Amino acid sequence: MSDPSRSEPVPETRAGRFDTLCVHAGQSPEPVTGAITTPIFQTSTYVQDGIGRHRGYEYARLQNPTREASEANIAALEGGRHGIAFSSGLAAIECLAKAVAAGGHIVSEENTYGGTTRMFTRILSRLGIEVTLADTRDPGAVEAAIRPETRLIHLETPSNPLMRIADIRAISEIARRRGILLCVDSTFASPGNQRPLSLGADVVMHSTTKYLSGHSDLLGGILVVNDDALADELHFVRKSTGPLPGPMDSWLTLRGTRTLHLRMECHNRNGVRIAEFLESHPAARAVHYPGLASHPGHELARRQMTGFAGMLSAEFSQADAKRLVERTRLFRLAESLGGVESMISIPSVMTHASVPEEARLRMGITNGLVRFSVGIEDGRDLVEDLEQALRNNE
Numbered sequence: 001m002s003d004p005s006r007s008e009p010v011p012e013t014r015a016g017r018f019d020t021l022c023v024h025a026g027q028s029p030e031p032v033t034g035a036i037t038t039p040i041f042q043t044s045t046y047v048q049d050g051i052g053r054h055r056g057y058e059y060a061r062l063q064n065p066t067r068e069a070s071e072a073n074i075a076a077l078e079g080g081r082h083g084i085a086f087s088s089g090l091a092a093i094e095c096l097a098k099a100v101a102a103g104g105h106i107v108s109e110e111n112t113y114g115g116t117t118r119m120f121t122r123i124l125s126r127l128g129i130e131v132t133l134a135d136t137r138d139p140g141a142v143e144a145a146i147r148p149e150t151r152l153i154h155l156e157t158p159s160n161p162l163m164r165i166a167d168i169r170a171i172s173e174i175a176r177r178r179g180i181l182l183c184v185d186s187t188f189a190s191p192g193n194q195r196p197l198s199l200g201a202d203v204v205m206h207s208t209t210k211y212l213s214g215h216s217d218l219l220g221g222i223l224v225v226n227d228d229a230l231a232d233e234l235h236f237v238r239k240s241t242g243p244l245p246g247p248m249d250s251w252l253t254l255r256g257t258r259t260l261h262l263r264m265e266c267h268n269r270n271g272v273r274i275a276e277f278l279e280s281h282p283a284a285r286a287v288h289y290p291g292l293a294s295h296p297g298h299e300l301a302r303r304q305m306t307g308f309a310g311m312l313s314a315e316f317s318q319a320d321a322k323r324l325v326e327r328t329r330l331f332r333l334a335e336s337l338g339g340v341e342s343m344i345s346i347p348s349v350m351t352h353a354s355v356p357e358e359a360r361l362r363m364g365i366t367n368g369l370v371r372f373s374v375g376i377e378d379g380r381d382l383v384e385d386l387e388q389a390l391r392n393n394e
C-alpha cells in the first residue's frame with residue numbers, strides 16, 4: 001500500500017488554497033443584512049425597476065443567487081472559470097451532449113455509471129447522436145473508436161463499479177490533436193482528489209448528489225469548463241431546456257462543499273483501511289481500489305490523483321455477496337454513494353441492472369461483485385461491521 005500523502009499537493013490559486021476555497025469561494029456576506037451564509041433565494045421571479053431595467057435577475061430559469069454561489073464555489077474547487085449546475089448528474093451529461101454532439105458521435109468509457117450508458121445507448125440515439133463504448137484504460141482503444149464526426153470523448157475515472165483508471169492527460173492529447181472535446185466524470189474522485197481540467201480535460205462533470213453535497217439529501221449535477229464560448233453554449237441549452245437545481249438544493253450543495261476537504265480526508269483514510277482489510281480477508285477473491293498496489297491502474301492513479309476516496313468493489317462468491325450485504329449494520333444496503341454514511345450494494349442487480357448481462361459479465365460486473373461506499377464513521381467500527389457480517393458467512 002502506498003502513502004497517498006506522497007502525491008502532489010493540490011495546486012494553489014491566488015484566491016486561496018483548496019481548504020480555504022471550500023469554505024469561502026463563491027460566497028460573500030449578503031449585502032442587505034450582512035448574513036454570513038448565502039440566503040436561499042426561494043423565488044421564481046424578480047421585480048423589475050422599469051421596462052428593460054432590472055438588477056441582473058429576471059427569472060429563476062436564468063438566474064438565481066444561491067445557485068450562482070454554489071456554481072462559483074465548485075468551479076473554484078476544480079480550478080475552472082465557469083460552473084453550470086443541473087437538477088441531476090444525468091441532466092448535466094445530457095446538456096453537454098446536446099450542446100456539443102447533436103448529429104455527431106461520442107466515444108465513452110464502457111464501464112460508466114449504469115444510467116450514463118443507458119442514456120448514451122438508448123436516449124441520445126433518438127436524437128441522432130451515436131455512441132461507441134470503449135475500454136478507456138487503453139488510450140489506443142479510444143483513438144481507434146474516433147470517427148470523423150466524433151465530437152466528444154466521455155471518461156469516467158475512477159469508473160463505477162470496477163474502479164478502472166483512464167489516463168486523462170494522454171487522452172486529452174489525443175482529443176486536442178483530433179479537435180474533440182474531452183469530458184471527465186470525476187464523481188468518484190471529487191475535486192479533493194483529482195482535477196481533470198489541470199490534466200487537459202475541457203469539461204469536468206460531477207453528480208453533486210455524491211461527494212460534493214456529501215450528505216445523501218439531494219440530487220444534482222454540475223459541469224465546470226474554462227472556455228467562455230463553451231460556457232455560453234451550455235448556459236443557452238440549459239436555459240432553453242430547464243434542467244435546473246432549485247434554490248434549496250443549491251444551498252444544501254454549498255453547505256456540503258464547505259466541508260468537502262475534511263470529509264474527503266476521512267473518506268480517503270477509511271477507503272484505504274477497508275480495501276486493505278478486504279484484501280487480507282479469505283472470502284474476498286479480488287479487491288478493486290486504485291489505492292492498492294495490486295490495482296493495475298495504481299501507478300497512474302498516483303500520478304493523477306492525490307487520494308483515492310472511499311469507493312471500492314470486491315468480488316465474492318454469489319452466496320457470500322448476498323449474505324454480506326444483508327448482514328452489515330453500519331454499511332446500509334442502498335444505491336448511491338459519497339455520503340457521510342457507509343453504503344453497500346450489488347451493482348449487477350442494483351445500479352447496473354440496466355446494462356445487458358453479456359456486457360456486464362465481460363467487464364467483470366458479476367453477481368458476486370459488491371460495491372462499497374466507505375463513509376466517515378470511525379474506521380474501526382466499519383472493519384468490525386464487515387468482520388461480523390463475513391463471519392456469519394462461514
Ligand SMILES: *Cc1c(COP(=O)(O)O)cnc(C)c1O
Pocket residue numbers: 088089090091113115116156160185187188207208209210219220221
Ligand atoms: C450517480 C452518478 C451519475 C448520475 O448522477 P445523478 O445525480 O444520479 O443523475 C453519473 N456518474 C456517476 C459516476 C455517478 O456516480
